[in-house]
Amino acid sequence: MTLISYSEGRRQRNRNKKKPLAEECKGLEMEEVRVPVQDLQTTRQVEKRLRRDEIYPLRKNCHGNPGALYTCxxxxxxxxxxxxxxxxxxxxxxxxxxxxxxxxxxxTEIMPPGPEHISAVTAALNAVVHEHGMNDQDVLKRESLVSVMQDVLLSVLPGDFLNFYLMTCMSQTVGSHCLKSVD
Structure with a gap:
């Protein structure tokens, strides 16, 4: 290792680790020359197949497993x-x-819907609401039924619990866009 001196007078070690790795890579290139061309092509094809499955050859030695040649x-x-x-x-x-x-x-590659998609979905929803939706008369019937049920249940259950339950139910089921089959 070489020592580098700085203006302060301290000396530090040069920890350039790339030089041994470069020599190691040169050694691998020399080994590749000795390997028959057909074996080299087969190995490259296999590594290409493994790359499609997200498995890559290691460039450095793995600390946990020094014998490892590939990593997923x-x-x-x-x-x-x-x-x-x-x-x-x-x-x-x-x-x-x-x-x-x-x-x-x-x-991530799905494109956002265009105006023609949005209009098609809107038309389909309007058709379903028109066919199965509630009209104003159905909404009035449902509201009167809810008030009758509330009077009956208030006589049996505590008021606070019932008010909370009915408010959540009413917010989910009462409205002009509800379907008749909700009953």
């Missing part, structure tokens, strides 16, 4: 060989995470 980006798991990588791809947890990522990507 979805599951954050070091893998020791190509066979372990393919076994991991078939694993239920990896498939679930891949499916979740695909769904997330699909949801």
């Amino acid at each position: 980006a979805l599951c954050d798991i070091p893998l020791e060989s190509i066979s372990h990588a393919f076994k991991h791809v078939r694993d239920k947890r990896h498939k679930k995470r891949a499916r979740e990522k695909q769904e997330q990507l699909m949801l």
Whole structure:
């Protein structure tokens, strides 16, 4: 290690770690030259297939598993060989995470609805309300029925509980946009 002196007179070690890694990468390039071309192409095809499944070759040694050659980006798991990588791809947890990522990507790529979509949904809702909706006469009948039920229940139940319950029920069911089948 080289020592670097600063103007203050202190000396510190140069911790340049990139140099050994560069030498290591050169060593890998030299090994690739010795490997037959067909094996190299097969390995590249396999790694391309693994990349589609979010499994990438490691550039540095993994501290937790020094024998690992690949890592799964979805599951954050070091893998020791190509066979372990393919076994991991078939694993239920990896498939679930891949499916979740695909769904997330699909949801982010959905375009917002355009004016023609909005008008189609509005027309469909208006048709349903017109066919099954309540008219003013039905709303009056429902309000009178609610008042009769409230009088009967007030004689039996405590007032505070009943008022709270009826207010929540009325806010959910009474209105001109309610459907007749709610009864």
